[in-house]
Amino acid sequence: MQALYAQLLVGLINGSFYALLSLGLAVIFGMLNIINFAHGALYMMGAFVAYFLLNLFGINYWWALILSPVIVGGFGIILERTMLQWLTGLDHLYGLLLTFGLALIIQGVFQNYFGSSGLPYAIPDILKGGVNLGFMYLPIYRGWVVIFSLVVCIATWYTIERTRLGAYLRAATENPTLVRAFGINVPRMITLTYGLGVGLAALAGVLSAPINQVRPLMGADLIIVVFAVVVIGGMGSIMGSIITGFALGVIEGLTKYFYPEASNTVVFVLMVLVLLVKPTGLTGRAN
Amino acid sequence: MKSKLSALMLGTALVFGAGSGAFAQDKTVKIGNLTDMSGLYADVGGAGSTLAAQMAVEDSGLAAKGWKIDVVSADHQNKPDVGTTTARQWVDIEKVDVIVDVLNSGVALAVKNVVTEKNIIMINSGAASSDLTNAQCSPNVVHWVYDTYMLANSTGTALVKAGGDSWFFLTADYAFGAALERDTTTAVTKAGGKILGSVKHPLNSSDFSSFLLQAQASKAKIVGLANAGGDTTNSIKQAAEFGIVSGGQRLAGLLMFISDVHSLGLNVAQGLNFTETFYWDLNDQTRAFSKRFSDRSKNKAPPTMVHAGVYAGLIHYFKALEALGGNPHDGAKVVAKMKEIKTDDPLFGKGEIQPNGRKIHPAYLFEVKKPSESKGPYDYYKLVGTTPGEQAFRPLSESVCPLVKK
Numbered sequence: 062m063q064a065l066y067a068q069l070l071v072g073l074i075n076g077s078f079y080a081l082l083s084l085g086l087a088v089i090f091g092m093l094n095i096i097n098f099a100h101g102a103l104y105m106m107g108a109f110v111a112y113f114l115l116n117l118f119g120i121n122y123w124w125a126l127i128l129s130p131v132i133v134g135g136f137g138i139i140l141e142r143t144m145l146q147w148l149t150g151l152d153h154l155y156g157l158l159l160t161f162g163l164a165l166i167i168q169g170v171f172q173n174y175f176g177s178s179g180l181p182y183a184i185p186d187i188l189k190g191g192v193n194l195g196f197m198y199l200p201i202y203r204g205w206v207v208i209f210s211l212v213v214c215i216a217t218w219y220t221i222e223r224t225r226l227g228a229y230l231r232a233a234t235e236n237p238t239l240v241r242a243f244g245i246n247v248p249r250m251i252t253l254t255y256g257l258g259v260g261l262a263a264l265a266g267v268l269s270a271p272i273n274q275v276r277p278l279m280g281a282d283l284i285i286v287v288f289a290v291v292v293i294g295g296m297g298s299i300m301g302s303i304i305t306g307f308a309l310g311v312i313e314g315l316t317k318y319f320y321p322e323a324s325n326t327v328v329f330v331l332m333v334l335v336l337l338v339k340p341t342g343l344t345g346r347a348n
Numbered sequence: 349m350k351s352k353l354s355a356l357m358l359g360t361a362l363v364f365g366a367g368s369g370a371f372a373q374d375k376t377v378k379i380g381n382l383t384d385m386s387g388l389y390a391d392v393g394g395a396g397s398t399l400a401a402q403m404a405v406e407d408s409g410l411a412a413k414g415w416k417i418d419v420v421s422a423d424h425q426n427k428p429d430v431g432t433t434t435a436r437q438w439v440d441i442e443k444v445d446v447i448v449d450v451l452n453s454g455v456a457l458a459v460k461n462v463v464t465e466k467n468i469i470m471i472n473s474g475a476a477s478s479d480l481t482n483a484q485c486s487p488n489v490v491h492w493v494y495d496t497y498m499l500a501n502s503t504g505t506a507l508v509k510a511g512g513d514s515w516f517f518l519t520a521d522y523a524f525g526a527a528l529e530r531d532t533t534t535a536v537t538k539a540g541g542k543i544l545g546s547v548k549h550p551l552n553s554s555d556f557s558s559f560l561l562q563a564q565a566s567k568a569k570i571v572g573l574a575n576a577g578g579d580t581t582n583s584i585k586q587a588a589e590f591g592i593v594s595g596g597q598r599l600a601g602l603l604m605f606i607s608d609v610h611s612l613g614l615n616v617a618q619g620l621n622f623t624e625t626f627y628w629d630l631n632d633q634t635r636a637f638s639k640r641f642s643d644r645s646k647n648k649a650p651p652t653m654v655h656a657g658v659y660a661g662l663i664h665y666f667k668a669l670e671a672l673g674g675n676p677h678d679g680a681k682v683v684a685k686m687k688e689i690k691t692d693d694p695l696f697g698k699g700e701i702q703p704n705g706r707k708i709h710p711a712y713l714f715e716v717k718k719p720s721e722s723k724g725p726y727d728y729y730k731l732v733g734t735t736p737g738e739q740a741f742r743p744l745s746e747s748v749c750p751l752v753k754k
Contacts, residue, residue: 064561064562064565071561075555075557172390176607177389177391178577178611179578181585181612181615183615191591200590203589273555273582273585274578274612278387279554317558318562321521321547324549
């Protein structure tokens with residue numbers, strides 16, 4: 062029974078990565094209608110930027126949490142301005158193919174320069190060690206990841222669903238012409254939204270750097286699962302992604318305990334089941 | 349009519365006779381490096397293996413004697429079907445004579461069938477499964493660097509003797525992991541230890557926390573990592589995070605490479621024990637080769653033992669070809685010659701190839717240095733013990749390979 066509690070908690074920790082990543086994807090899809098396949102590569106870039114900040118400039122983890130999303134988000138804005146904006150109004154497929162190509166290029170470049178085995182990034186001193194919860198030894202860093210991700214997820218959800226800025230954003234995606242008539246610069250909002258989604262991916266990358274090796278393929282390993290999360294949650298649904306992210310982390314954790322061999326596929330089995338029953342995803346609305 | 353027919357037969361005989369004479373003098377060789385170029389083992393083999401093969405070609409001095417030797421390479425993506433398709437294309441279209449590296453046991457076992465069927469050669473230095481020279485041995489295969497029997501025997505036995513008598517395995521869920529767990533289980537129980545359990549994880553996992561918690565709950569003294577590459581580094585890093593080592597359990601990396609230690613950093617890797625058959629800093633010859641290798645390698649890294657195996661295996665292959673006087677393009681014949689000649693190269697020293705295709709050389713048990721003990725880049729290992737080749741590898745008396753006459 063104790064082991065089960067431990068697996069539940071570990072699942073929750075992994076779920077927080079899924080939630081953060083799928084949140085960015087959902088924001089981008091919801092606002093830009095682009096299936097951002099480069100998300101995994103941008104997550105990887107987030108981790109690499111944190112590594113460079115530390116090793117080239119001596120800038121620590123805490124600053125990396127702010128700087129890395131800003132830098133990678135800036136890179137995202139350049140991508141949007143130079144490439145993605147030309148796809149506005151076209152079929153989803155074009156965005157998917159373009160971002161998939163970008164992902165392969167970015168990963169290829171990093172792999173060419175940094176190899177495949179990865180680079181070390183240490184846990185910041187203050188978050189080292191762990192606490193004995195009775196049923197498991199919880200590394201403090203993992204606890205921090207869960208809490209931090211939850212806060213970021215809720216803040217993003219609140220901004221989009223409950224603030225004036227969020228209302229503009231949602232209106233701009235519903236009816237851009239009308240919103241433009243009110244004097245709001247819609248293309249700029251779209252660009253900034255892409256930057257925000259990319260920043261969220263980079264943030265998840267910084268959070269994961271001390272746990273996983275900083276590797277060029279770290280995003281490629283994760284991106285398919287994250288897509289499944291977004292599809293199960295309902296494409297573009299912010300709350301759906303957050304809840305599904307955490308829930309799938311837990312379900313995957315339990316599978317690792319009861320039948321480890323299936324832990325890579327359980328998410329996709331669930332995706333198939335959900336799509337058969339509710340094709341728009343758990344909280345998605347029919348368009 | 350009759351005379352026409354006999355003239356035709358005579359002509360054919362002449363052409364074939366001349367042909368076989370030409371084969372004996374044929375001095376063209378094509379080498380294919382079939383490896384993981386882009387996945388989790390790319391630093392272990394990958395482009396470094398191509399470089400090692402090119403260096404072997406240059407160092408053999410055969411070009412000056414009129415030989416024409418080409419090296420090609422391809423990515424098998426850790427998929428047996430991709431590996432076998434490439435191998436078939438290489439044989440049928442590009443006329444490749446020898447395939448080297450082939451890390452990933454799943455791919456190696458599949459490619460072995462192609463190599464045997466097409467009668468070319470595989471000099472394998474990357475795959476670990478000991479089945480390659482045991483139950484599934486082939487007259488066309490030489491297995492150079494290490495295998496699961498040797499790794500299990502060396503690391504497993506040493507750790508049981510040092511008091512690690514109860515084990516729990518984290519095993520990569522494919523041919524290699526299964527073979528390594530099986531062989532280590534045999535070695536550990538033979539040395540008086542017992543196995544408390546194991547968990548199989550999918551290849552290329554990024555999160556090991558669930559599996560590590562199960563290892564922790566087992567209370568085993570040793571957590572054996574029957575995986576490799578990125579899987580091993582991630583499990584070691586996360587084991588440190590979950591307090592496995594500080595809680596009194598020990599980690600045994602059953603297959604580790606210098607690229608893994610470099611990627612972990614000495615802070616995390618210090619104190620780990622594992623077995624390798626090549627280390628760049630072993631002696632003057634290995635240092636000289638490694639210097640030349642790292643000067644030319646892309647990230648200036650020294651060779652891994654897989655790279656060393658590609659080099660040494662080819663050097664020996666060229667010796668066999670020279671002894672035959674040309675390239676007969678008959679894989680089994682060349683391998684038979686390779687087994688006949690004693691091996692002697694700068695990287696693995698003196699040794700031999702057994703009838704089952706197993707290359708025999710010493711195995712070294714290393715311990716990773718503390719950061720304070722390391723004097724420079726890649727100065728990572730302390731030599732703890734050496735096992736002579738004939739003790740390190742499976743004795744022929746235990747072999748079930750049909751090529752071994754009893």
